[in-house]
Amino acid sequence: MDNPTAQATLPLSGIRVLELTFGHLEGCGRFLADLGAEVLLVEPKGGLPSRTRPPLKDGVSLHFASHNANKLSVELDLDDPADLERLAALLDGADLFLDSTPTGWLERSGLAARLRPQLVTLSLTDFGRSGPYAPFAGSNAVLLAMGGVLARSGIKGSSPLLPPGELAYETAAMQAAWVGLSALWNVSNGGAGGYFDFSVHEATLQILDPGMGVTGSAAGGRSALELAPRGRPPLGNGYPIFACRDGAVRICLLNPRQWQGMSAWLGDDHPFTDPAFASLSRRFKVIREINALIAELFRERGVAELVAEGQRRGVPIAAVSRPQEVLRDEHFRARDSFVDLPLGNGAVGRVPFGFVEIDGQQAGVRNAAPELGADNGVQWSAATSPTMSQPMRRPFVGIRVLDLGVIVAGAELGRLLADQGAEVIKVESGAYPDGLRQSLDNRPMSISFAQGSRGKRSLGLNLRDPRGVELFKHLVAQSDVVLSNFKPGTLESLGIDYEVLVRIKPDIIMADSSALGNHGPLSRSMGYGPLVRASTGLTWLWRYPELDEGYSDSTTIFPDHFAARVSAAAIAAALLRRQRTGRGGRVSLCQAESILATLASDFLEESVAPGSFVPRGNRDRFDAPGNLFPCAGDDEWCVVSVNGDAQWRALCEVLERDDWLGDPRLVSSAGRLAHAAELEAGVAEWTRSRSPVEVRNLLQGHGVPAGDMLRLDQLAADPQLQARGFFRTLHQPGLDAPLLTENAPALGPLPEPRIRPAPFLGQHTLEIAAELLGVDAANCAELVREGVLEPASSEIEALLADAASRTLEPEAQP
Template sequence: MNEFTSTELPLAGLRVIDLADGKAEMCGRVLADLGAEVILVEPLAGMASRQRAPLHEGESLYFTSHNANKKSIALDLRSDSGKADFLKLVDSADILVETTRPGELADLGLDAATLRQRRPDLVVLSISDFGQTGPYRDYQASNAVHLAMGAVLARSGIAGNRPLLPPGELALETTAIQAAWVALLGHWQKLHTGAGNTMDFSILEATAQIIDPGLGVTGSAAAGRSANELAPYGRPPVGFLYPIFPCADGHVRICVLNPRQWQGMCGWLGDDHPFTDPKYANIGERFKAIKDINGLIAKLFADKSGKELVAEGQKRGVPIAAVATAQQVLDDPHFNARGAFTDLTVAGDKGKVPSGYVEIDGQRIGLRSAAPALGQDNDLLSELAAKKPPQATAPVDRRPLAGLRVLDLGVIVAGAETGRILADQGAEVIKVENTAFPDGLRQTSAAGTAISQSFCQGSRNKKSFGLNLRSPEGIAIFHTLAKDADIVLSNFKPGTMESLGIGYDELSAINPRIITVESSALGNTGPLAKSMGYGPLVRASSGLTGLWRYPELDNSYSDGITIVPDHFAARVAGVAIMAALIRRERTGRGGRIAVSQAETLLNVLATPLLRESLQPGTMVARGNVLEFSSPGGVFPCAGDDMWCVIEVDNDAAWQGLCDAMGRSDLAEDPRYANGEGRIAARDILEAAVAEWTATLDPVVVMETLQAAGVKAGKMHRLSDFDDNPHLHARRFFRRFEQPGFPTELQTENGPVGFSDLPEPEIRPAPFQGQHTRELAASLLGFDPQKIEQLVADGVLEVMKDNEFIQQ
């Protein structure tokens, strides 16, 4: 449980009106965790999500986990008195978050334009499935539909099988964090310009940016290729990079990539196996014999426990993790030693829930109070005072983070993305790097290019400063840079920054206003803190891998090509950075932010983990079964590997589906008149839907059902995005020229479709050391002679001559 008082929390003094119901409620929850006063404005009968499954003794576990730390005011917004009270609340607030359908607030006379006319400095964040504009504006969606239309579903599963819905509610939970990032950007901008913001946020667009983005950074195993280049038409084959092996009490996963890791694995196999030749240190050589090698590993692991294998792997330097079950996650000694879970009482029973996304200054920022009772804070209405607009002088068209300097030591995906989202918003992001320890994203296997597309996507808008941090002179230079820096980013193994002499304690002594961000696989404390961090091991440890499989197929783990949670963890860090910056405006001091990538996934799975703690055995792989909706799932359509996701979650949608299919017999059957009956008849109803969809193009299915009020979406592939009329109408795409790359590159736009924020200025990614001389002169005051001497001494590194020329 976090030990900060409410006045010490980063967002203390910030008031947020929360009209989110059923989706994006974690946006307000995270702002509340960080200290904002978040007030749910509910109908007199309560929010619909108070009844949302799963339930425990009649209480919604979703509502409980997503609305902790909030307050509740119940109002009838259709009455004059209720509307008047709401407007008084608006007068006292900084941010309003709403998830009503486009046009719904306008019908009440409470649309963003009206509220902004009353309060020009109000930040209004409107979160909807597809945005307030565009061809899909009035479509309805669910988590499953977003995964289909956001091109995530098409790449999930195993070759030769149907596409597989990823577990949990990855789309809705991750996009809620991006919404929180956007809300705080708007508030930060207001603090400097005095102007509010109207922000049109699309869950579909955020899904396409966060989970496995087609235009974003890919992992180091991609060798610089884009997600689009890597994406198969169907599902990917079972991979060998991150194999999973049965053991005596479950499964374990290993990531043996570099020669040192293979040396550890080779020794573990013994002295007399056929692959002791030094040539097998090369991953390409190993791949030629990978089936035989994996066969030996499988035999070695079969009779040993997961705990025993993890301990031995740690000792030998072999990256390894147990594929944890839900109960193993809840009981995990590392997570519990870190305080990753906290107790929460639901209907008189004690459960466990993830305790928050981040740590700031060594304290967990998370759950402090249970979700509110309906209307428990209505007395606040008598205490409201109008918020005074901020005294600000900056021009309204400035980029929000202009004037901030970031020293970016981040590598690979999570590191690259954290710096990139700051650079997009105007921060001066300086990538500090050295050829002796190169960023894996710089490798490229593409013929005719001197820089990888993946690196370009993750480091656009940055500058590169070549510096040897293994030398005393290099550390001294870094200290000098830190004196005038605002933020330092890293995602090394915990303890690395301290060992170099550039940890938070050293840097804050130089610059008390500095904010450091440490992102690691399992957090910077706890018994496994210094484990080697790879995304596949993070997913295994957090329970996601165990859920991401076909329930009826043994060993069908299907998360081999995803890079979850890297892009998402960067957004978590972004939210914490904005909160720390806002606190710094108030207190003058910086802070230390720590993000555990595994724990970002625990928080994504907050509701099923809470349920598992109260109802053991419920958090299991469900494949394409939508537990609380029927009919629903992934349905075949006409054509080669064409599919559509459909979800019927209310009686009106059921009637709409039956009308669209021409099945009045089903519509009139009393056995299917309610959700409980339809869930009981799942197999019958879903077979009927599949028979209908199988003869139709998926676009026809989607358009027909959306017109009938049914949540439905075609399974899009990345290759479909260029022709997507909605994404083009929403200005989702941008293009930029990248020296060293033969063609113009397509990239994503900003984190919110339309707002009063300026769009990112898209500048090329740097070559290694490209800006060293420039920055050494402008920031350090070094003269040319000193710079060249430091280059000759190996302290500074500069770009090689003509590096941008195609090879």
Template sequence: MTTQAVTTQEQELELPLAGLRILEIADGRTDMCGRFLADLGATVIMAEPDGGSPSRRVGPMVCGESLYFLTHGANKESRVIDPATDHGRTQLLDLLSGFDLLINATNPGFLASCDLDISLLRQRFPALVILSISDFGHTGPYRDWVGDNAVHLALAGVLARSGIGDKPPLLPPGKLAYETAAIQAAWVALLALRQRAATGRGQHLDFSILEATAQILDPALGVTGSASGGRSAAEMAPRARPEKFPLYPTFPCRDGIVRVCVLNPRQWQAMSHWLGDDHPFTDEKYGGLKARYGVIHEVNALIAELLKPKTKADIIREGLERGIPIAVVASPSDVLSDEHFIARGVFAPVCNTEGEAFAVGPTGFLELNGRRMGIRRKAPELGEEFQSQNHSAQHKPAPSGTEEAIRPLAGIRVLDLGVIVAGAELGRLFADQGADVVKVENSQYPDGLRQSLTGEVMSVSFAQGSRNKRSLGLNLRCEKGRELFLALVEQSDVVLSNFKPGTMESLGLGYDVLKAANPGVVVFDSSALGNTGPQAKAMGYGPLVRSATGLTGLWRYPDEEQSFSDGVTIFPDHFSARISATAILALLLRRQDTGLGGVVSQSQAEAILTGMSEYFLHESLVPGSVIAGNTVCEYAAPAGVFQCAGDDEWCALGVHSDEQWQQFCGLLEHNHSLSQRTDLEGIEARWRCRDELHQLTAAWTRNQSPEAVMQRLQAIGVPAAKMLRVDELPADPHLQARSFFRELHQPQIPEPLLTENGPVGNSDLPEPDIRPAPEPFQHTREIARELLALSDSDIDRLVESGTLEVPA
């Protein structure tokens, strides 16, 4: 092997963000932002006060160790710096001269109180990117409010759609608002660094957890699942909680529960054959979503009868053979022992801060060039550094002529073969930031997202997910089509797909082929369960991924075993898209120095598992500890969702500290006796009395409007929020003040659509240029002329042969 070959191989294996230096001031909420960037190779140093950052005290705690910190602090380093002191302030300023990114996850006034105002830092370090992560951002009427996971779910319209029928709203398991926001923050940080590579200038990113939650977890304005039939989240959201969603049903079987997703005509045909030839729905019209939806309860009753006597293993095996998407509704303990996840190396030992193997937990979000980007090193002890402490400045001088703001991905071309939600969203993220995104389509294998109850190929959902893209009709199953696609690859930077594993290879378009056409291309593939392992070929949709990873089993009312309440959510599609986008962008940043591309492989299941890391760590240590209801509002009391005066009105609130408790007692009747009770001193003591405190709080909120509860508690520094419904979000004064909304004018839809703005509230990143989503094959002729240098007569011949497709 030549020296050049060795060098190239070493470069391909190098972590893409190696050399990037990040200083993090963490608060125990969005720490996964720094952790993910560290997974990708950045040096992340936490600046911690003498007693350690709050992250070290976030539950669950086992043997004096924070399981949150062990997972979210992995791959990082620590340095004792307290910017609230004069010495710490000097240390911080001295250190920042050698760093590329400052992650400031404190409240909006903290740095200013330390005489470290953002404007001062920008003046002193003009090439530094400053990422400020706060509950509500540094501007707007909620600027000084305090939030928690439940508050963000309530204000983002997520809580209103979680739960069943007439039951109370149900908080989803874990800390999904924080985990999803953290990944969007990482995406935004890399966009700013990409922009800096062109301008030489840093910037301040004013990042709001609320806005990120509203865009990612279960977005009110984003693309919805294929089972929605093209309807928007607002069209699908009732005032009360939704009934059990019949298109993602769960069925008891002999030894557990399974979930079945029959969505497209081929899947229904397979299920119809399994049901037998004598059922009443054999007419081919029931292959269509609209016809089947009209009799869905009768159909589900037949499926229930079929599956009831069978075992989970038999059902999964036969579903795989027949091409019917099915998954087990797994418990966390099932997940930890799942043969597929074990075969993929999803779980591995996690060490405590002393370096001792402590428990088993998820290792990371994805793979780059066949290597898992996950935990390489334990979370540090306080003040523990692992790498060289010589942090010299790496900022490049500003190129000339780049004073005006530019979109960070201008000049990037993306070939987008993605389908359904995750595929649409990933391409849109790049298009919004200036990339030329070409959606490659074929009428014989249409994108399920174009399916609608009306039969139209343009719906609100598709428009939201495919804005700013171009559409090319190209048949990849013929030789000439593959030839044209490879010609496009030569002129492109990124290729996206989320087919069943092996599909691109079967088309003759595997990574090695694409790399041969363009060594600098970044190729992305995504699937439900990953592209290796016993279940790799299983068809997967979001509901099945949630079931297989234990999320569905936890997302229910504790007192009702089959009250699964994730039927209308589209998590983790938007979350996975941002994980993928961040990794792809990391490779594009590396390519600026090496000229090399690479391959990113992402499993939606592993996105969920890594986002729930501390809980799987807990389950491995204390089997049976992670059950429905015990992963929400942990170690806060009173906390949760409380009914208020009015028609199905609710608020979320949480008392997380002794200071908040004393303030809260001042509002309640009997406050003197409560504040004086020794059995309620300390967070753990109140947690033990949480049922009693919940009842007292419920009696207090019941006769007040949710607005009154929210305003009164926020005035004393206690996190609280009214539960907003999807149709109430546009009137929210804070979202309005922060320009959260834009308008999308889609020619096929009579009224302008309200759509989301960019991924960060205030920054130097230009707002997206909102253009309509394309009709099928709308830009085929344009792209064929522009990129393939084909004449009109050439194009006509290729259309006639079926290689190219144009609008009818």
């Protein structure tokens, strides 16, 4: 499968990664390998536990096959001094070390002394190496419960619902890659390497549906805490799903043009033809009545007909696809979103190719997962260590980014780079404002915009005017990265697509992101997160198995925050290649494919066992008891995730169930699964009289993965988050109170992010025009009069002056 020539052009070609993770966050190393790194998987004698992790196909773990493609394998006896010395020699040649070894093992083995200062060591654990939860045993369910995700998933009046797949681990793996590549870029520019303490728990809080992060445009600028302070939402009014003749479709009606298209589709005699209903807030007051009319219109029509008609009328719409339909979807087939993956013994499955395209080519599966010890003969020469000239620097200092991004995915990507030192200039216009600037009270600053654009500068520039385009090109010549998540074709229509920009600055890096990718039959469709989730099968899977219409993804904004991390990591990789070769490039992300990649193992199983990928609810699939359990109090819950015989025995000890321990039916995971309902009833009887925290502490004290379901209003007081400095304070002019905001993506030897306010529209226009564009005062005044340059309004200037007259907050200082 491998193409050496293609691999040599990948951005991480020449980077060596040593992975000693025992099957933990294997997706991180897989992504680095996709990008061209040589990733060497260190396996203990007999192989990693993940080689036998279910589901299996003819004895092959589908998880291992999908998460270890493109890697190499070396088998070492980690109790043998000779093999430990071999491992130390490999560390001497590595650029990045992925480490999930038990706490203290590196010191006891003597390997800690071999971690040179320029080596980036990325520790990957469920709760980090410090804080009161550091000893806790995790699981996907535990992390979603304690990460504030579970409390908001499901339907009002029903129990909470775990999302499908293993989204906590799969998304955290990409944030880990972002941390590792940022650190590698830092080392290559004179910074220190060192030890980075990465927590999946914290990544879950930052990526899936962050309580302190950016919310979608439909939120009207409100925070997640305002939208879902405690419970779960009512059944689907926000992004409604409608049954039709052969399935279901979802629509998103947000702006006035979209409502006009839907209104015309309903005909000219319905009760909501008044132009006032173009207002989202006005429409939402009668949303049930409107949805009833749409349901009647759609009921007897087919999915394909509705999608085509919606696209023709400008109504954002998508099929609610099932996994088997996704695998044969024409758009995904045209994009080669799925590729063949050999499974051994002649068997072949279909798996999502990966996450990103680099220079128009997929950076994904090239080789099948390695046989155990297939690369035992590999030797790495000692790495050349760059000089540390600025040990404590933010990685992207000196990098200038032009940010054309909008809404969540666009905002987050620029913010991630700004946090780590880049100069990020948000290029925007009052005629086409970023949806995050909209708020229900019409203030010039919203909470959501502040969270997503903190630390940026704002350039008001009219790109519909040729003079504005020329000014933008002048900025490109002085910049390193351009970000965009417009609908494909938009940049071409403005005359600033990649082919134009690369002629202006040959080493420019462009990162574009779109809902369905920049090519394929549906690439230019209107894309929103709810539609992307529907088209990838996630919506159909994210429902109660016993309820045909129990769709439960209406409050999530996945994959926006996640897609931003994938793009950020790929940008860091592209910068490393540019430094090595002088070549820029294009990073392209299809948000739909980012979802598919998080469900790789499940889609692989569906391809070899059709009908296996279905909604599964809260019950663990591979051992029991593993489920959601009621606790003392009002709507209080915990999760328990038994995995293996040792944890089973520990659970029985805590619950004082000697009868279970002595029951021959329950000695294996298969036997426990066969009697899961009986076991769950017994656990529920025990948990009902205890608080979620009491259940968690009792079980975790005996090594059983268990977690309390945390709500957003409980996070600020969480002792683990406090101990690890998870939160910072953002003092934002234009808002009534300071905001809690997230800190760094991992603990490590880097300065904390500079927490600076988000800009008002055009706040920095005049200074950028003078400093970077060389526009003199007379020309600047003319360009302002003619609407080419858009400075901040007098109202904003007064607000900023008032803010400046008060005490400068410590967080706002350099």
